[in-house]
Amino acid sequence: MKALLYVISFLGLALTVVPAFLVFAGAIPWETHATLMFAGTVAWFVTAPFWMHTGSPDAPANPAP
Amino acid sequence: MPSFRTLAERLDAINEFDREPVSEDRLQGPGSFIGLYAGEHVAGTEFVIGPLFVAHGVAAADLFLGLLVGNLLAVLSWAFICAPIATRTRLNLYWKLRKIAGPNLLFLYNIVNALMFCFLAGAMISVAATAVGIPFDMAMPQLSDLYPNSAGWVVTVLLVGAVVTVLAILGFEKIAHFSKVASPWMFLVFVACGVAVLPQLGVHTIGDFWQVASEKIWTGVPMEGRVKFTFWHVTFFAWFCNMAMHIGMADMTILRYARKWTYGFASAFGMYLGHYIAWIASGILVALALQIGHEVAPGPIAYLGAGLAGLVAVLIAGWTTANPTIYRAGLAMQTITPNWKRWKVTLAVGVITTVAALFPALMMRLLDFVALYGLLLMPMGAVIFADFWLLPKLGLRQDYAEWKQLLFSWPAALAWFVTLGACLLLNLAGGVEIFFLGLPGWFIAVALYVGLSLLQQRRAAATAAVTTAPSPEPALGERP
Numbered sequence: 001m002k003a004l005l006y007v008i009s010f011l012g013l014a015l016t017v018v019p020a021f022l023v024f025a026g027a028i029p030w031e032t033h034a035t036l037m038f039a040g041t042v043a044w045f046v047t048a049p050f051w052m053h054t055g056s057p058d059a060p061a062n063p064a065p
Numbered sequence: 066m067p068s069f070r071t072l073a074e075r076l077d078a079i080n081e082f083d084r085e086p087v088s089e090d091r092l093q094g095p096g097s098f099i100g101l102y103a104g105e106h107v108a109g110t111e112f113v114i115g116p117l118f119v120a121h122g123v124a125a126a127d128l129f130l131g132l133l134v135g136n137l138l139a140v141l142s143w144a145f146i147c148a149p150i151a152t153r154t155r156l157n158l159y160w161k162l163r164k165i166a167g168p169n170l171l172f173l174y175n176i177v178n179a180l181m182f183c184f185l186a187g188a189m190i191s192v193a194a195t196a197v198g199i200p201f202d203m204a205m206p207q208l209s210d211l212y213p214n215s216a217g218w219v220v221t222v223l224l225v226g227a228v229v230t231v232l233a234i235l236g237f238e239k240i241a242h243f244s245k246v247a248s249p250w251m252f253l254v255f256v257a258c259g260v261a262v263l264p265q266l267g268v269h270t271i272g273d274f275w276q277v278a279s280e281k282i283w284t285g286v287p288m289e290g291r292v293k294f295t296f297w298h299v300t301f302f303a304w305f306c307n308m309a310m311h312i313g314m315a316d317m318t319i320l321r322y323a324r325k326w327t328y329g330f331a332s333a334f335g336m337y338l339g340h341y342i343a344w345i346a347s348g349i350l351v352a353l354a355l356q357i358g359h360e361v362a363p364g365p366i367a368y369l370g371a372g373l374a375g376l377v378a379v380l381i382a383g384w385t386t387a388n389p390t391i392y393r394a395g396l397a398m399q400t401i402t403p404n405w406k407r408w409k410v411t412l413a414v415g416v417i418t419t420v421a422a423l424f425p426a427l428m429m430r431l432l433d434f435v436a437l438y439g440l441l442l443m444p445m446g447a448v449i450f451a452d453f454w455l456l457p458k459l460g461l462r463q464d465y466a467e468w469k470q471l472l473f474s475w476p477a478a479l480a481w482f483v484t485l486g487a488c489l490l491l492n493l494a495g496g497v498e499i500f501f502l503g504l505p506g507w508f509i510a511v512a513l514y515v516g517l518s519l520l521q522q523r524r525a526a527a528t529a530a531v532t533t534a535p536s537p538e539p540a541l542g543e544r545p
Contacts, residue, residue, distance in 0.1 A: 013253060016374070020257035024264060033261050034372025037254075041374045044250045052246050 002051055009047040015040025086155030092324045098331035101319065104248035106307075106335030107343055109192045109382035111255065112363035113431045114306075114340075115347030119355070120208050121294035121432075122287030125279040131296045132344065135303025136336035140329075142304070142311035143320075147446075148329025150453050151320035158317045162445060164464035165452045166477040174445055174481075179397035181309075181438045183414060186390035187421030190229055191428040193383030194221045195364030196376045205362040206425035209290060213423050222422045229384055230415025233391045234408045244385035252338055254378040258370025259346030262353045282352035298500055302432060303340055305503040308439030312507055313446035346370075363428075391415055436499045443503055444484040447510035448477045455515050461522050469525070476517030484510040 017040075019033035118128060154161055163171050195205060203217040213219050232240060268277045279285075287293045294302075310316045311332070320329060350366040353359070359369060363383075367375030395411040405413075421427055427434060456463050466474040488506045491497040497505075 013250060016250060017253040017257045020261040020371075023261045024268075026264070026269070030261060030265075031372075033257075034374065037257060037371050037374040038377075041250065041254075041377055045246070048246050048250075049243070 005047045005051050008043050009051070012040045012043030012045075012047065015043065087321050091322065093322045094324065095328050095331055098319070098323060098328045099334045100245070100248070102332045102335035103252070103338050104245055104335075106339030107248060107252045107255065108339070109189045109363075109379070109384075109386040110431065110435075111339055111343040112192055112347050112367060112379055112382060113188070113428055114435075115344035115349075116208075116351035116361060116363075116366065117429075117432050118294065118299065118344065119283060119348045119351050120288045121291050121298070122285055123283050123294045123299055124285035125275070125283040127285075127294070127296040127299055128283045128345070128348070131299025132303050132341050135300040136333075136340050138300070138304040139307060139311060139336055139340075140333045143316065143332040144327065144329035146450060147311045147314055147316050148320045148323060148326040150314070150449065151317040152323050152326045152328075154317070154453075155321045156317065157321060158314050158449075161314075161317060161449055164467035165448060166445070166474045167466035167471045169473045170478050170481075174442075175397040177441055179394040179414070181441065182390045182394035182397070183418045184421050184427060184434060185438065186229075186387040186394065186418045187424075188427045188431055188434065189383040189387035189390065190222060190226050190419060190422035191383075191425060192363045193229070193380050193387070194218070194225045194422070195362035196367065196379035196383070197221050197225055197364070199364050199368060199376060205360040205365055206429065208288065208361055208429050210429060211424065211426035214425065218425075219423060223419060225383075226415060226419025226422055229387050230391065230412060230419065232384075233388050233395070233415065234411045240385065240388045244388070247381050247385060251378055251382060252343065254367075254371060254374060255343040255346040258367060258375055259342075259349045262350060262370050266349070266353055266356065281356065282349055292498070298498070301500045301503070302436070303336075305439055305500065306340070306432075306435045308503050309442040309446075311446075312450075312503070313439060313443045314449045315442070315446075317449075387418070391418055394418070433499060436503075440488060440499065440502055440506060441485065443506060444481040444510035445477070447484070447507045448480050448514045451511045451514045452518075455511070456518060459515065459519065461518055465518065465522065476514055476521050479517055480510045480514035483513055 015036050019028060019036040022028045023030055023033045123131070150161075159171070162174065166174070191206075198205065198217065198221045201217065201221070203221055204215040206214050206218060213222075263274070263277075266277050266281055268274050285293075320326075323329070347363075347366070350370050351361050354361045354366050354369055359365060363379050364376060367379045369375070371378065391411060391414050394414045395407065398414055399405070399407070399410045452463050452465075462468055465471070466477075484506050487509050488502040491502060491505065492499060
């Protein structure tokens with residue numbers, strides 16, 4: 001189950017960034033990139049919180065510009 | 066009127082779990098710091114800072130080289146100034162400063178810090194509002210807008226401010242977790258936005274990039290009413306936009322968990338992903354917006370690059386940055402209102418923040434605000450540096466306020482106030498722009514603190530020698 005979550009999460013990240021390079025290469029139109037990117041966003045946020053380790057120094061980060 | 070002693074007790078009560086040095090078993094490896102810095106510096110502000118460089122007419126070569134050098138200087142400041150003291154003391158800024166400056170001066174520092182946090186969170190609420198307003202066809206603030214420009218803007222900001230405040234009250238930790246989950250995705254959104262719009266600017270191969278960058282994006286021509294930025298402006302801004310965190314020592318709070326001081330170099334991941342790539346990407350977006358006559362606020366430019374995902378990114382970036390900022394401001398403000406519940410303090414901070422967010426000036430003049438924010442807090446970091454490294458070399462006692470049980474250290478206070486006065490003078494009389502004041506300011510603060518400490522400790526030693534001749538005060542530098 002966890003492996004499936006990993007796969008979907010990384011597929012989501014790939015969908016977020018790869019279509020932009022395809023637009024740059026002239027392989028897909030901007031509209032397709034926007035749609036795929038949104039799908040990637042949904043895939044990432046639906047799966048990543050279940051496996052992603054967010055452990056870090058105990059203190060919350062300083063708000064930084 | 067509350068006594069000074071009571072104020073000190075309130076501060077201590079809030080930080081009760083942080084007063085001890087971090088224990089060996091809670092130290093963290095380098096991975097934690099890489100993730101933390103990368104996440105912290107790919108945030109909502111990046112949607113504003115990149116476009117402001119374009120507005121200030123930075124030339125392409127000045128931008129790329131200035132960011133390279135400035136970010137390197139920032140990383141070195143974290144690694145060589147903040148991290149060594151953090152890993153040797155294992156204390157956060159609060160407790161270290163308390164020992165040096167006394168609790169009452171620390172109280173004042175906390176209040177200034179809290180107000181700065183409110184304004185920073187306000188800018189982030191403004192950023193988020195530019196994304197929320199798009200579906201409602203809200204009139205977006207322009208780069209030159211200082212005051213609320215429409216009723217729609219006011220309503221949207223109030224709505225976003227209310228939601229951010231309520232969520233900060235309900236659960237800071239869950240949102241902090243969410244913020245970390247969003248980090249890797251957010252960075253990729255910046256990259257994707259920048260790359261996807263390049264063909265619309267005329268970049269069809271990598272070879273086209275530099276010519277388009279120089280002629281259409283970072284043209285070297287500032288917008289009307291903006292000061293022209295040079296290589297030096299970019300370098301100093303990149304170096305000092307996090308001045309409060311590195312030479313101001315606020316990141317002792319984080320780096321005290323580092324096994325080695327060299328983990329300060331992990332800040333490079335925040336600088337070069339967030340303050341290099343993300344700033345360049347958002348600059349590309351705003352150049353396209355200006356070229357096609359599109360609105361230039363963060364929401365619209367992100368939509369231009371990534372559609373709906375871009376709007377989500379602006380909303381999340383603004384919200385997740387505003388949330389910890391409101392939380393931190395609430396902690397500091399609680400020292401003024403000790404009998405209030407945490408939710409009441411957070412609510413009060415949220416109201417102040419939301420009112421500040423109504424003014425687009427905070428977002429559209431973010432470069433100046435960020436420079437001021439760092440400058441106001443930096444002198445106390447210089448005081449910590451001087452107290453830790455220089456005082457022992459001069460035979461003077463470190464942490465003098467704690468040793469003498471002083472509530473207020475006048476050398477630290479004067480180092481802070483006189484430095485700020487000198488910076489103001491350099492700005493008004495010398496015409497030195499705010500971005501450049503941090504460097505002379507740091508040396509002024511160090512010199513003042515060392516000189517005044519020498520005066521204070523020599524005088525105290527002389528007085529003690531006269532009044533208690535049979536059992537003199539211990540020699541300078543010697544613990545009782």
